[in-house]
Amino acid sequence: MSNHYQILVIGGGNAGLSVASQLLRKRSNLNIGIIDPSEKHYYQPAWTLVGAGIFDINKTIRNEKEVIPKNTTWIKEAVAEFMPTENKVKCSSGDEFTYDYLVVCPGIQLDWNKIEGLKETLGKNNVSSNYSFQHAPYTWEMIKNFKGGTAVFTNPTTPIKCGGAPHKIMYLACDYWRKKGILDQCDVHYISGAASIFGVKEYAETLKKVIGHYNIHVHFGANVTAINGENKTVAFETKEIDENLNQKLCSENAACYGIIEHNDTEDLKKVILNFDLCHTVPPQSAPDFIKNSPLRDPANPLGYVEIDKNTLQHTRFSNIFALGDCTNAPCSKTGAAIRKQAPVVVTNLLAIIDNKTASAQYDGYSACPIPTQYGKLMLAEFDYSNTPKMTFPINQAKPNWAMWILKTKILPWLYWNKILKGTA
Numbered sequence: 001m002s003n004h005y006q007i008l009v010i011g012g013g014n015a016g017l018s019v020a021s022q023l024l025r026k027r028s029n030l031n032i033g034i035i036d037p038s039e040k041h042y043y044q045p046a047w048t049l050v051g052a053g054i055f056d057i058n059k060t061i062r063n064e065k066e067v068i069p070k071n072t073t074w075i076k077e078a079v080a081e082f083m084p085t086e087n088k089v090k091c092s093s094g095d096e097f098t099y100d101y102l103v104v105c106p107g108i109q110l111d112w113n114k115i116e117g118l119k120e121t122l123g124k125n126n127v128s129s130n131y132s133f134q135h136a137p138y139t140w141e142m143i144k145n146f147k148g149g150t151a152v153f154t155n156p157t158t159p160i161k162c163g164g165a166p167h168k169i170m171y172l173a174c175d176y177w178r179k180k181g182i183l184d185q186c187d188v189h190y191i192s193g194a195a196s197i198f199g200v201k202e203y204a205e206t207l208k209k210v211i212g213h214y215n216i217h218v219h220f221g222a223n224v225t226a227i228n229g230e231n232k233t234v235a236f237e238t239k240e241i242d243e244n245l246n247q248k249l250c251s252e253n254a255a256c257y258g259i260i261e262h263n264d265t266e267d268l269k270k271v272i273l274n275f276d277l278c279h280t281v282p283p284q285s286a287p288d289f290i291k292n293s294p295l296r297d298p299a300n301p302l303g304y305v306e307i308d309k310n311t312l313q314h315t316r317f318s319n320i321f322a323l324g325d326c327t328n329a330p331c332s333k334t335g336a337a338i339r340k341q342a343p344v345v346v347t348n349l350l351a352i353i354d355n356k357t358a359s360a361q362y363d364g365y366s367a368c369p370i371p372t373q374y375g376k377l378m379l380a381e382f383d384y385s386n387t388p389k390m391t392f393p394i395n396q397a398k399p400n401w402a403m404w405i406l407k408t409k410i411l412p413w414l415y416w417n418k419i420l421k422g423t424a
C-alpha cells in the first residue's frame, strides 16, 4: 500500500464517501486514499426510527468494505495527528501518510463522560440514547413498556449532530402513549440546553403547538450534569427556574422536583428531577485528535476544524477542506447539510488542483425531518440565515404524511444507493 495519495480523505462516513464518490465521477483518474478505522458504516438518521420501534437496527449498518467507493484505497487506521505544514498525517499505529490535498471529515465526538453516571447506566435502569447503535433498540423497549410516570428527554448545551433528534423521539413516544391511552398519566419533561425549541421561527411555531398538545413541560437553558440510573434522578443546572417549576415545587404532586443548591451570586440553581424513563443525548465536540491539532479553530471551545463557512476550505491551509459534523461552519450538523456541502468541496478541490480559485459556495443549507406523531412529519429546511428553504411546493411547516414516507422509506434507500455512490 502506498503512503502517498493525491487526495487523502480522513473519515469514511457520510461525508467522506460522498466526496470521494463525487470526485471520481468527475475525474476517474484521481488517486484517493480514505483513512477510517471502522469495519462498519452506519446510517445514523434511522436510529430515531429504531428508538420508535419502526425500523430494524440491522438495516442501519453495513460493512465499510461494501460501501467504500471502487478505485479508492481504504486505509483501515485511525488518524492521530495532523502535520499540515508537511502535508502529512500520522496514525495511532505510527504509520504516516502524505498527500497533495486533504479532506477532513471524521465526524463528531460523543462526550458521554460529560454527564456524570451516564456511561454506567446507559442501556439499563430505563436510561437510553438513540445516539448509540447499541442502545437505540433499548429506547423502544422503554417506550413500549412504559406504564406512566415521569419521562425525561434531555438535550445538551453544545451543538450536536441532528439538533432535532433529542425531541423527535419525545413526540413519537408521546404519540405512542396517547394511542395506548396513558398519556394523561405521563409527566413529560424536555430539559434542553437550547434557548428555544427550534431556531427557525416558522418551524418553532408548529413545535410549540405539538408541545402543548402533548402537555410537555419544557426547561430551556438547562445543563444536564448527572444521571443516576439506580436512584432514577437527573440533575441539571439552570439559571431560570420558571414559574411552572416553582409552582410544582410547592405542589403536592411535585415529587419529581427538588432544588439542591442555589447560589445567588452566580444565579445558578441545581435541580434534581426524579424520572421513570430517561432518553438522553450526550454533549458533543470535535474529536480529540482534531482539538489537539493545528487544524482546529483556536477561537472555538469545542475544537472544530477552522474553515471558510462558504467555500469549506481551511482558512490557513489552502490544500485542506473539511465538511460534515467536524467543522466550525455555523450550520446544523446533518447528513442533509453534507448533501449540499459535498459538491462544493468537490468543485473547489478540483478548482485548486487546476490552479483556479475556490469559488463554489455553501449557503448553510440543512434539513431536519421532525416526526410529530406516527405517520406525520415536518421537514424543516433552512440556511445560515435561519430562513426556511422549502424544497416542495407545500407548506412544510405543516406536518404531513408524504414527508413521513420520505424519512422512513425514501431517504434510507437514497443514502445507501445514491448518496454514498455520489449520484444524489
Ligand SMILES: Cc1cc2nc3c(=O)[nH]c(=O)nc-3n(C[C@H](O)[C@H](O)[C@H](O)COP(=O)(O)OP(=O)(O)OC[C@H]3O[C@@H](n4cnc5c(N)ncnc54)[C@H](O)[C@@H]3O)c2cc1C
Pocket (backbone or CB within 6 Å): 010, 011, 012, 013, 014, 015, 016, 035, 036, 037, 038, 043, 044, 045, 046, 047, 048, 077, 078, 079, 080, 105, 106, 107, 108, 130, 131, 132, 161, 162, 165, 287, 289, 323, 324, 325, 326, 333, 334, 335, 336, 337, 338, 367, 368, 369
Ligand atoms: C440519532 C441521530 C439522528 C439523526 N438524524 C438525522 C436526520 O434525520 N437527518 C440528517 O440529515 N442527519 C441526521 N443525523 C446526523 C447525521 O447522521 C450526521 O450528520 C452525519 O452522519 C455526519 O457525517 P460525517 O461524515 O461528518 O460523520 P460520520 O458519518 O459520523 O462519519 C465519521 C467517520 O469518521 C471515522 N473516524 C472517526 N475517527 C477517525 C479517525 N481518528 N481517523 C479516521 N477516521 C475516523 C468514523 O469511523 C466514521 O466512519 C442523525 C444522527 C443521529 C446520531
